[in-house]
Amino acid sequence: xxxxxxxxxxxxxxxxxxxxxxxxxxxxxxxxxxxxxxxxxxxxxxxxxxxxxxxxxxxxxxxxxxxxxxxxxxxxxxxxxxxxxxxxxxxxxxxxxxxxxxxxxxxxxxxxxxxxxxxxxxxxxxxxxxxxxxxxxxxxxxxxxxxxxxxxxxxxxxxxxxxxxxxxxxxxxxxxxxxxxxxxxxxxxxxxxxxxxxxxxxxxxxxxxxxxxxxxxxxxxxxxxxxxxxxxxxxxxxxxxxxxxxxxxxxxxxxxxxxxxxxxxxxxxxxxxxxxxxxxxxxxxxxxxxxxxxxxxxxxxxxxxxxxxxxxxxxxxxxxxxxxxxxxxxxxxxxxxxxxxxxxxxxxxxxxxxxxxxxxxxxxxxxxxxxxxxxxxxxxxxxxxxxxxxxxxxxxxxxxxxxxxxxxxxxxxxxxxxxxxxxxxxxxxxxxxxxxxxxxxxx
Amino acid sequence: xxxxxxxxxxxxxxxxxxxxxxxxxxxxxxxxxxxxxxxxxxxxxxxxxxxxxxxxxxxxxxxxxxxxxxxxxxxxxxxxxxxxxxxxxxxxxxxxxxxxxxxxxxxxxxxxxxxxxxxxxxxxxxxxxxxxxxxxxxxxxx
Ligand code: HEM
Numbered sequence: 001x002x003x004x005x006x007x008x009x010x011x012x013x014x015x016x017x018x019x020x021x022x023x024x025x026x027x028x029x030x031x032x033x034x035x036x037x038x039x040x041x042x043x044x045x046x047x048x049x050x051x052x053x054x055x056x057x058x059x060x061x062x063x064x065x066x067x068x069x070x071x072x073x074x075x076x077x078x079x080x081x082x083x084x085x086x087x088x089x090x091x092x093x094x095x096x097x098x099x100x101x102x103x104x105x106x107x108x109x110x111x112x113x114x115x116x117x118x119x120x121x122x123x124x125x126x127x128x129x130x131x132x133x134x135x136x137x138x139x140x141x142x143x144x145x146x147x148x149x150x151x152x153x154x155x156x157x158x159x160x161x162x163x164x165x166x167x168x169x170x171x172x173x174x175x176x177x178x179x180x181x182x183x184x185x186x187x188x189x190x191x192x193x194x195x196x197x198x199x200x201x202x203x204x205x206x207x208x209x210x211x212x213x214x215x216x217x218x219x220x221x222x223x224x225x226x227x228x229x230x231x232x233x234x235x236x237x238x239x240x241x242x243x244x245x246x247x248x249x250x251x252x253x254x255x256x257x258x259x260x261x262x263x264x265x266x267x268x269x270x271x272x273x274x275x276x277x278x279x280x281x282x283x284x285x286x287x288x289x290x291x292x293x294x295x296x297x298x299x300x301x302x303x304x305x306x307x308x309x310x311x312x313x314x315x316x317x318x319x320x321x322x323x324x325x326x327x328x329x330x331x332x333x334x335x336x337x338x339x340x341x342x343x344x345x346x347x348x349x350x351x352x353x354x355x356x357x358x359x360x361x362x363x364x365x366x367x368x369x370x371x372x373x374x375x376x377x378x379x380x381x382x383x384x385x386x387x388x389x390x391x392x393x394x395x396x397x398x399x400x401x402x403x404x405x406x407x408x409x410x411x412x413x414x415x416x417x418x419x420x421x422x423x424x425x426x427x428x429x430x431x432x433x434x435x436x437x438x439x440x441x442x443x
Numbered sequence: 444x445x446x447x448x449x450x451x452x453x454x455x456x457x458x459x460x461x462x463x464x465x466x467x468x469x470x471x472x473x474x475x476x477x478x479x480x481x482x483x484x485x486x487x488x489x490x491x492x493x494x495x496x497x498x499x500x501x502x503x504x505x506x507x508x509x510x511x512x513x514x515x516x517x518x519x520x521x522x523x524x525x526x527x528x529x530x531x532x533x534x535x536x537x538x539x540x541x542x543x544x545x546x547x548x549x550x551x552x553x554x555x556x557x558x559x560x561x562x563x564x565x566x567x568x569x570x571x572x573x574x575x576x577x578x579x580x581x582x583x584x585x
Contacts, residue, residue, distance in 0.1 A: 176472040231462040242566035309575035317509030
């Protein structure tokens with residue numbers, strides 16, 4: 001148990017650093033020249049994206065570890081988890097060193113020197129062994145075990161693919177190289193989502209007390225739909241790249257299968273509302289509820305953006321950033337926070353503490369909504385410019401976006417403050433209430 | 444709710460095999476990619492891409508719309524009127540607006556420019572050069 005909670009603490013620390021660097025990076029939008037930028041957007045963007053995303057990845061893995069140890073067939077292999085944690089620590093030290101000294105060499109989202117990818121890859125193999133040792137035979141796995149297994153295996157596979165460019169055979173063919181680069185970036189989020197959505201299913205099963213849910217045919221169908229999309233829908237990132245047409249067509253068709261998920265959500269609407277009413281006062285549930293609503297908004301946007309003719313205009317604008325942060329914050333971070341509350345501090349002693357956290361919770365949601373709207377505003381401005389509506393120079397277009405940028409910075413600050421207080425609250429309580437994650441075995 | 448009949452492992456393996464086939468088809472793409480360039484240029488463009496990565500240009504710039512958003516897309520920057528090698532060197536050495544100055548060696552600069560020229564030769568990233576179609580796809584204008 002102890003190592004699991006340490007992985008979770010590391011994840012929370014990374015999430016805190018992530019929002020801090022994001023907050024600092026956002027100020028670059030206000031500046032008019034690079035000299036007044038104090039760490040530099042050049043370093044801040046990678047620092048932000050890596051910290052925030054690895055916070056999510058590790059937060060997911062930490063909750064998986066805590067969950068399987070709680071249900072473990074046999075309690076063993078905790079040493080493996082320690083090795084896993086150690087490998088991540090090594091990688092993170094290297095990555096931060098790489099960024100802070102400006103010694104890049106990697107690619108978008110993975111800008112650190114490729115050598116630091118090695119401990120991360122190893123950590124996945126270690127985690128896989130650890131996972132398999134704890135979960136018993138696959139024949140009786142509930143869906144969330146399948147999702148976790150998928151997430152771990154596919155992350156490792158795709159992460160190797162992420163470094164194929166080190167071979168000249170790939171690197172010397174610019175378009176093939178970019179195709180693989182975005183195959184990786186598109187599908188690796190799918191792998192991480194398997195871990196995170198698996199966690200959401202796990203939490204729902206435990207909160208509702210309905211263990212049968214984990215074996216339902218419908219839920220398995222949803223899992224396979226997700227896996228299918230992970231494998232084949234990544235091409236929507238590169239509709240404009242002159243790569244093989246069949247990649248674009250496969251991706252367009254496969255992406256459209258996700259309408260099923262959206263339709264299912266509306267089909268279950270009443271049930272959803274009932275569930276919300278029943279569990280609203282159980283704090284971990286609240287974040288799952290938030291994630292559910294963000295799924296609707298983000299999925300609707302994603303579906304539109306997967307239509308090539310629509311993507312042609314939104315691509316390369318902050319609408320993509322709105323989608324990226326909308327899903328990583330609204331869905332992934334919310335679920336990880338739900339999991340963290342579940343394992344660290346599921347209940348509150350005083351009504352006052354609950355009230356305070358409720359206020360922070362709603363501030364986060366509203367700040368996020370406004371934050372995404374300002375990004376979309378910037379994006380629309382840029383999309384119109386790209387479509388040649390105004391004929392202005394790039395700098396002029398950016399100047400016209402000023403009001404949106406100011407709004408982005410203000411709402412970003414609010415989001416930073418509210419998310420940071422949730423994360424720091426959890427981090428603090430993980431030390432204070434030492435044994436809650438063991439005490440609250442049944443909720 | 445009914446329990447599962449087809450074992451999940453079967454579906455999992457079937458999908459994974461399909462995914463592997465698709466992946467291998469893509470790994471073979473370099474063999475199919477038409478080499479409109481000499482091998483030496485190709486090598487130099489790849490070296491230029493390393494420079495692009497080493498200095499993290501993608502943090503602010505996009506290629507085919509992919510990258511960060513503080514600066515413009517530079518897929519076809521070498522084809523812009525007035526954007527000679529000398530001008531591009533000046534932009535990169537001195538910075539421009541929000542772009543900081545970069546201190547590149549001569550070799551790095553040459554490689555980088557070859558990379559940008561090669562990128563330009565692969566196609567166009569300007570949405571205005573494409574037309575949307577009623578079935579939701581789009582095509583390159585003649
Ligand atoms: C847990 C919370 C957050 C997560 C997971 C997150 C995630 C991300 C991701 C994945 C990107 C890359 C987007 C892309 O390439 O399309 C990004 C970019 C960015 N984020 Fe965040 N973010 C978070 C919070 C914040 C906050 C609070 C701010 C503060 C204002 C912020 C500011 C930015 C900025 C300025 C960029 C760069 C956009 C550009 O390239 O122009 N983020 N973030």
